[in-house]
Amino acid sequence: MRLPLKTEYACQVLAQLALTYDKDGVRQVEDLASAEDLSANYSVQILTTLRQAGLVNSRRGKNGGYQLARHPDEISLAEIAIAMEGETLVQSSPGNEGMSAAPVHAAWLRVNEAMLESCREISLTELIASPAEDTGAQDWVI
Amino acid sequence: MRLPLKTEYACQVLAQLALTYDKDGVRQVEDLASAEDLSANYSVQILTTLRQAGLVNSRRGKNGGYQLARHPDEISLAEIAIAMEGETLVQSSPGNEGMSAAPVHAAWLRVNEAMLESCREISLTELIASPAEDTGAQDWVI
């Protein structure tokens, strides 16, 4: 069960926005994308989805850019994942005509709920890289 | 994040085996597959995986078939999912060179752990259809 890269990227971009939240940080796509090693074009698509979900605000034209809609403490991993993937994080099919299809589906619905709950308990603030340890991003070879 | 059909099918087939566990039920593929509305061919592949994981035993030749390796209470959804998909249920990529890649990955690892824990708490017994309500499987049209 692979977590879509798109969802991970969304987390990274939002983490990047969270870094400059208090500095009234309006950031441009190019800036965000390069900081997270993503293509600008793809980042735009992700940011558009996040805007439609109400997690970020955007401004067009010169000096435009993106900005978190709320304080990083008030944005949970659950909201991010739901914005990218829809309400059910663990999509199990209501299924075929098999005798056990229904109870199996019900069980996975419970798992989905547990996962959602776990995602609600993680805030965007926890996704920010601690400036002390740049964790490999600055590793470079001559 | 779609739960693979293969994993759901594995649950259904095992639930079917659990139904006849106390009756020393050795069941044949054709039987299991039709009860769960699956193709026999595909079910074989699933059952083979489950056997390699040690969840079922098989006997070849005439009067062969499959059988649960343990009591349904002693088999958890976690074991089933791991048998089909590997240790990590929520696979997040350790990722790119982005600044926030590491903390984001760490967060999803926590979610994975929560999901695993939730799956450990659901036993195969809970996947058995209650005989009272056949929940749609017997619906038929002339």
Added chain:
DNA sequence: TTTAAAGTTGCGTAGTTTACTAATGTATTG
């Protein structure tokens, strides 16, 4: 000891999804 039932293995593949790129449209500011 034949024979047929039943599991085992591996290959092939159509259809879908993912992770992008690219091109074009639209709003904002100086």
Added chain:
DNA sequence: CAATACATTAGTAAACTACGCAACTTTAAA
């Protein structure tokens, strides 16, 4: 009105999923 930056849509190569098929091996029973 021109430069800038977000918005939207279309297109696509690669990977993955959910199967089907066929050849092989094992075992019980006749």
